[in-house]
Amino acid sequence: MYEGPVQDVIDELARLPGIGPKSAQRLAFHLLKVEKTDLERFASALLALESVGFCERCHNVAEGSLCRICSNPKRDPSVVCVVEEPRDVIAVERTHEFAGLYHVLGGALSPLDGITPERLRVRELIRRVTATGPDGRPEVREVILCTNPTVDGEATAAYLLRELQSLGRDDLSVSRIASGLPVGGDLEYADEVTLGRALAGRHSL
Amino acid sequence: MYEGPVQDVIDELARLPGIGPKSAQRLAFHLLKVEKTDLERFASALLALESVGFCERCHNVAEGSLCRICSNPKRDPSVVCVVEEPRDVIAVERTHEFAGLYHVLGGALSPLDGITPERLRVRELIRRVTATGPDGRPEVREVILCTNPTVDGEATAAYLLRELQSLGRDDLSVSRIASGLPVGGDLEYADEVTLGRALAGRHSL
Structure with a gap:
């Protein structure tokens, strides 16, 4: 429906999970208005993702063979x-x-x-x-x-x-890890399973 | 927080309207899993947007000086x-x-x-x-x-x-353009302004 390059960007955005054709269209029209340097930075950020793999030891995302955490001697x-x-x-x-x-x-x-x-x-x-x-x-x-x-x-x-x-x-x-009420939470609004876990996991003072 | 290239893509996506940091993170992790060719196609679609401008006559999006509609002799x-x-x-x-x-x-x-x-x-x-x-x-x-x-x-x-x-x-x-009930719509659920417009704009049969 749109001019070639606009439709291409709409198609690419609509391929992302949770982004429908209408949102993709809205985002593409936003991108039409941004600076060329912003588009170039976005495109090169996408291309740089190619260099990201997974850590050999812990399988977290990593740029090299080990992630930042696994390669930290501390x-x-x-x-x-x-x-x-x-x-x-x-x-x-x-x-x-x-x-x-x-x-x-x-x-x-x-x-x-x-x-x-x-x-x-x-x-x-x-x-x-x-x-x-x-x-x-x-x-x-x-x-x-x-x-x-x-x-x-x-x-x-x-x-x-x-x-x-x-x-x-x-x-x-x-x-x-412990289950229980989130900090700042309210007993009144807690579901019964969470509150039950919080009671079962009580610690003496 | 993330490895450089992942964080860069999250930042770029979070800059889009209506995409918050959590959605940007979800999308970036999706992009980590896609094929390299898909990333390259997405990046080149973004770069191709640079060539899109606006039609001199009607100000619609256009690849050249006139949009496809204005340059259509029909x-x-x-x-x-x-x-x-x-x-x-x-x-x-x-x-x-x-x-x-x-x-x-x-x-x-x-x-x-x-x-x-x-x-x-x-x-x-x-x-x-x-x-x-x-x-x-x-x-x-x-x-x-x-x-x-x-x-x-x-x-x-x-x-x-x-x-x-x-x-x-x-x-x-x-x-x-006419205002009135949308085709497939229901009088019961129409707001009073729309229904009022539909009545005012009635045409004889």
Whole structure:
């Protein structure tokens, strides 16, 4: 319908998830009005994405073979935080509460969608946990299961717990992040499952 | 927060209207997974936008000095349909009911937002309407005011009607698109203003 280049940009934008043809059209008309340098910067940012791959160790996004976190010598390699997606790494990093390494599964178990343990990076996690360090002993001593507190995430955490326990390592501690009321939340508006978890997870003062 | 190239794409996407940082992050992670050729096609589509300008005559988007409609000899130059934006041209074109030319105002009058007649292409419209053709007579004989049936669009149409009438051309017909119930609509759910317009604009059978 539109002049060639305008229609091309509309088509490309409409290919993005969650952007329909109407939004794509609106965005394309916005891009028609921006400076040429802005278009060039946008285009080169897209091309630079080609150089981004995944970390060999933790499968987070990485420019080289290791991500910034895995290649940081100040991080503690004995603690591994298992998350579903690279964006969850950023969420945990923002807390500034975690100094260990990550393991990105690439999703959560969801048999109905065909996401079985083989589709996630479970084998790679087991390999990391069983690998021995320079002193001949297993390097990883703590695994924090940090998948989402959703049905799929909980199932994934339960599955990983079983797998890790079946390794028979007494010196390995496996934990799960706490569920409860969000800070600033209100008892009145909390759903009963969350409030139940908050009660079950109470700690003495 | 993210590796350089990922953050760059997030920043570029978040600069688009209606796309917040969370959506930009989601889209960037989608783009991380697509084929390299798809990224390259997207980037070159953006760069090709640089070649798109605006039609000298009607101010629609155009690759050359005239848009596809203005450069089509089969279109009737004596009828001009005045619209607010280039996307409205497409909307009218989709009806296949109009064979004349367009005039894109670039918006609608909105004094509160500082959109005065000087900010729109009103002067250019008047110039087109008063311009004489090869036979020495004014070429434009009909103007259809096709601005949106919103407060701003109606005010713009009223303003343009006054301006066009003040030209004192008896042979110029000026019309306004009809308001009424949309086809497939339901009287029960129509707002009273629309239904009132539909009644006022009734035609005998």
